[in-house]
Amino acid sequence: MSSRTLAALLAAILLLAGPARAQLTIEIIGGGANQIPIAVLPFAGESMLPQSITEIIEQDLSRSGRFRAIFVGGVNTPPTEIAQVDFPEWKSRLADAMVIGQAQRLPDGKLEVRFRLLDVLKQSQIGGIAFTFTAAQTRLTAHKIADFIYEKMTGERGVFSTRIAYIVKQGPRYELRVADADGQNAQSILISSEPIMSPAWAPDGARMAYVSFQNKKPILFVQSLSASKQPAPVANYRGSNSAPAWSPDGKQLAAVLTKDGTSQIYLMSPDGGNLRRLTVSQAIDTEPFFTPDGQSIYFTSDRGGSPQIYRMPASGGEPVRMTFEGDYNVSPRVSPDGKILAYISRVNGRFQLMAMDLESKQIQTLTDGLRDESPSFAPNGRIILYATDIDDRGVLAAVSSDGRFRQRLGIQAADVREPSWGPFLGN
Amino acid sequence: MKKALFSALTVALLYGCASTPVETEKPAAPGAEPAQGLPVSPPLAARPGQPAAQIDLSKRSVFYDYDKYDIKDEYRPVLQAHGKYLAENRGKKMLIQGNCDERGSREYNIALGQRRAEGVRRMLVLMGATEKQVEPVSLGEEKPRCSDHSEGCWSQNRRSDMLYSGEY
DSSP, X not given: OHHHHHHHHHHSOBOOOSBOSSOOEEEEOOOOSSOEEEEEOOOBTGGGSSSOHXXXXXXXXXXXTSEEEOOOTTOSSOOOSGGGOOHHHHHHTTOSEEEEEEEEEOTTSOEEEEEEEEETTTTEEEEEEEEEEOGGGHHHHHHHHHHHXXXXXXXXXXXXXXXXXXXXXXXXXXXXXXXXXXSOSOEEEEEESSOEEEEEEOTTSSEEEEEEOTTSSOEEEEEETTOSSOOOOSBOOSSOEEEEEEOTTSSOEEEEEOTXXXXXXXEEOTTSOSOEEOOOOSSOEEEEEEOTTSSEEEEXXXXXXXXXXXXXXXXXXXXXXXXXXXXXXXXXXXXXTSXXXXXXXXXXXXXXXEEXXXXXXXXXXXXXXXXXXXXXXXXXXXXXXXXXXXTTEEXXXXXXXXXXXXXXXXXXXXXXXXXXXXXXXXX | OHHHHHHHHXXXXXXXXXXXOSOOOOOOXXXXXXXXXXXXXXXXXXXXXXXXXXXXXXXXXXXXXXXXXOOXXXXXXXXXXXXXXXXXXXXXXXEEEEEOOSOSOHHHHHHHHHHXXXXXXXXXXXXXXXXXXXXEEEEXXXXXXXXXXXXXXXXXXXXEEEEETTOO
């Protein structure tokens, strides 16, 4: 009796709002074509900041695969105004663009950074902006500056200031963590001695759906990131409750329940109310994923004899089969522009990430891993984060959606899995 | 009416589960015989008046081929014995946990594990158990008994386990 009580206590879920112990480290594997050479000069006065803001900007830009950082050594006094810039020097260093700026402490104790993005060839300013922030917001400010530069130079929105979620397994301990898109600044959202699965960001970026085994079976939760304790489950029906997916407006949750027999897809409001069944089959129907317009749902089903990907109207109706090559195609995710279907395919016993152009139906193999799984698009659609393993240890990896650029994110001595990329800030 | 009663009982069962201890099952060492990792059901084996069923009731697992959920003929006597026991002991409840090997999608494996557990549930009901007595759930690939990346290990993980109340 006392050992049972002890076991129950040990198994109890602890919630913790604090920095996680190990950070993700990033290793860049492949190079991208057509990278923009950019010189990020040190900002005048930035040494008084808690972190080097220009170092973070430079790392963000390089890691995107779209930029190549130009060596900026040998500059004695960093220029802060366009008139002070020696453009011929930077042209000879082969920079197409450069960033200059200055940091200072304001009378009220807050920090301020002003920066300018310059076109080296035209010797003109592309853009410039000033940020006021607290010391704790230094990293976020650097990411926002990198986002500004990225958008001005590529025409697409940057994702450096967005966040990612993932599961870490360390011995018998499972953690749901949220970190900056570069893997830094990780926070534990949930810690459990039982498995945690399938984290899914709400479109508002403030809540997360996930599956927990804390009651000896999969049950579904929706938790606010700022919550101090775990809320009541949103789906805890007979059998298993799993595979949450948010509608783009955040008003509906699709999930898989088995209360009526095999795994079927249901829709519910995020508090679990207004439950209705979406698929009606004798087969496995799982892994729902809404299209960005909210009109359709992609899912995995074995109704044709092997797991394949199907699409159906989000209001219900006849599914259309989408994958035909191979006998194991699972985990559908649609890009934010609705043009690419990413999924996992078993090819000669290996599980690899594929991308299908939904218009031409052309398929590209993006990865060559043995056990690649759980793809998640960045909110700008440029990068797909996924889980893979190296030397028997789960790590996260990212690949550009054109397959040209790859990187790995890992934590020493822990299994990292099931990444989910959060939405843009301010959405 | 019947449905409402059924859901009420389901809820009761679920809340019953929630208050039971969580760490009961220790994974067996790699290479162990399939049935060794499970408790040998002391309350059942020790019970007098069930002599014919004793041997089969100590067996609690059904094993599957890769990507499959059909129950092989060799497991029928075991399921028959448990079904008969549940039929004769209406107060007993059982949790059936379906498991998968690590290959493939985690969520698809939850669904596959559920199919495996559901197959066992269906068989037990055919053998006389009632719906209220058995709940099929899936652990997918999340609780492997054996963690090597080899068929020797995977074949142990493709499994349904039958646990009586008090054992989970």
